[in-house]
Amino acid sequence: MSPLPENTLIGMCNPLLDIQTTVEKSFLDKWGLKENDAILCDDKHNDMFTELTKDFTVEYIPGGAAQNSLRVAQWILNSPNRTVFFGAVGKDQYGELLATKAKEAGVNVQYQINETVKTGTCAALINGTHRSLCAHLAAANTFTQDHLQKEENQKIIEQAKYFYVTGFFITVCPPAIIQLATHSAEFNKTFTLNLSAPFISQFFFDKLSEIIPLVDVLFGNEDEAAAFAKAHGWETTCVKEIALKAAALPKKSTKPRLVVFTQGPEPVVVVEGDKVTEYPVTRLPKEEIVDTNGAGDAFVGGFLSQFIQGKGIEASVACGSYAAQEIIKKHGCTVPSVCKYH
Ligand code: AP5
Ligand code: NA
Numbered sequence: 001m002s003p004l005p006e007n008t009l010i011g012m013c014n015p016l017l018d019i020q021t022t023v024e025k026s027f028l029d030k031w032g033l034k035e036n037d038a039i040l041c042d043d044k045h046n047d048m049f050t051e052l053t054k055d056f057t058v059e060y061i062p063g064g065a066a067q068n069s070l071r072v073a074q075w076i077l078n079s080p081n082r083t084v085f086f087g088a089v090g091k092d093q094y095g096e097l098l099a100t101k102a103k104e105a106g107v108n109v110q111y112q113i114n115e116t117v118k119t120g121t122c123a124a125l126i127n128g129t130h131r132s133l134c135a136h137l138a139a140a141n142t143f144t145q146d147h148l149q150k151e152e153n154q155k156i157i158e159q160a161k162y163f164y165v166t167g168f169f170i171t172v173c174p175p176a177i178i179q180l181a182t183h184s185a186e187f188n189k190t191f192t193l194n195l196s197a198p199f200i201s202q203f204f205f206d207k208l209s210e211i212i213p214l215v216d217v218l219f220g221n222e223d224e225a226a227a228f229a230k231a232h233g234w235e236t237t238c239v240k241e242i243a244l245k246a247a248a249l250p251k252k253s254t255k256p257r258l259v260v261f262t263q264g265p266e267p268v269v270v271v272e273g274d275k276v277t278e279y280p281v282t283r284l285p286k287e288e289i290v291d292t293n294g295a296g297d298a299f300v301g302g303f304l305s306q307f308i309q310g311k312g313i314e315a316s317v318a319c320g321s322y323a324a325q326e327i328i329k330k331h332g333c334t335v336p337s338v339c340k341y342h
Contacts, residue, residue: 072301294333
C-alpha cells in the first residue's frame, strides 16, 4: 500500500474518447491533417468522423491527455484514489464509458456533466509509426470554473499537494487553471503543466504566458519545446537551451522551476534551476513498438507517480521511461493488467 494520502494529485484536462484506427496517407491529405500532429477539429472534420465510424474498423479507447497520465500513475501507485480528475463530459454512453475506465484504473473522477452537449472524442489516426490526432472537444469545451467552487471539490483542492494541467486545457478554461495554480503557489504546493502540442504555443501564447509564472514543473516534447521557443522569439531549436531559458522565465514563487522535455528515443532533458541533466532512454527494438500513441502522457504519469511521493528526479524520470515503454508496446494509452514496477 502506498503511504500517500488520497487525492494527492489533481489532474485537469479534456476527457476524450479516442477513436483509433489505421489510415493511409491519402486519408490524412483528404482531411488536411499532418502525419504527426495534434489539432482541434473544425466543422470541416464532422464528415471525417462519420466516414471513420462508417468505413473503418475503429477501436474506442479512453483518452484525453491528463486522464491518460493519471490512469498510468494509478497503475503504478496501485492504491486507488491517490489522483483526482476534473474535466467535462456529456450525459451519454461515451461519458459513462470514460468514467468507468478511469474508475477501474483507480482515478477519482469528478466530471462536470453537461446535459446537452456530447462527450468529446479524438480521432487517433495511425499511419505507420506516426499518429495524427484530431480532437473534437464538444462537452469538454464547456467546463466552467463553477465546478471548482463546489463544496466537495473545494475539499479535494485543499487536500491536494500537486496539480497537473495540460496545455490543451488552455483552449477551454484558463480561469480554472489560474485558480488552481494560484492556490498552489499560495500554499506552497506544486503546480505542473504540459505544453501539450505546438498549436498551444502558436495560437494561445498570451494565455500560456499568463500561467507560466505559476508553473513549478513544465513538461513537453521536442516539437512543443521548439514551438514554445519560436513563440518567445528565441532563435534556437536546441532542446537543452530552450529548457534552460524556460526554467529561467519569471516565476512567482522562489522554488526553482523544473523543466522536463522528452525527445522520443533520445535522452530526456531536465533542467532544474540552471543545471541541465540528460537521462538516456533505452531504445525499444523495432519489433516491440506497437504504437507510440500516449507515450508522452505515460511518461508524465510514471514521472508524477514517483515525484508526488517525494522521490528524486532521477527516480521520477526512470519511472516515466518505464511507463512510456509499457504503453509503446500496446495500442493506445493502455497498460498491462499488472504493474511490475518497484
Ligand atoms: P499523444 O500526443 O499521442 O500522446 P503523447 O502521450 O503526447 O505521445 P507522443 O507520441 O506525442 O509522445 P511525445 O512526443 O509526447 O513523447 P516522446 O515521443 O518524447 O496524445 C494522446 C492523447 O492525447 C490521446 O489519448 C488524446 O485523447 C489526447 N488529446 C489529443 N488532443 C487533445 C486535446 N485537445 N485535449 C486533451 N487531450 C487531447 O516519448 C516520451 C517518452 O517515451 C520518452 O522520453 C521515452 O522514455 C519513451 N520513448 C519514446 N519513444 C521511444 C522508443 N522508440 N524507445 C524507447 N522509449 C521511447
Ligand atoms: Na505529447
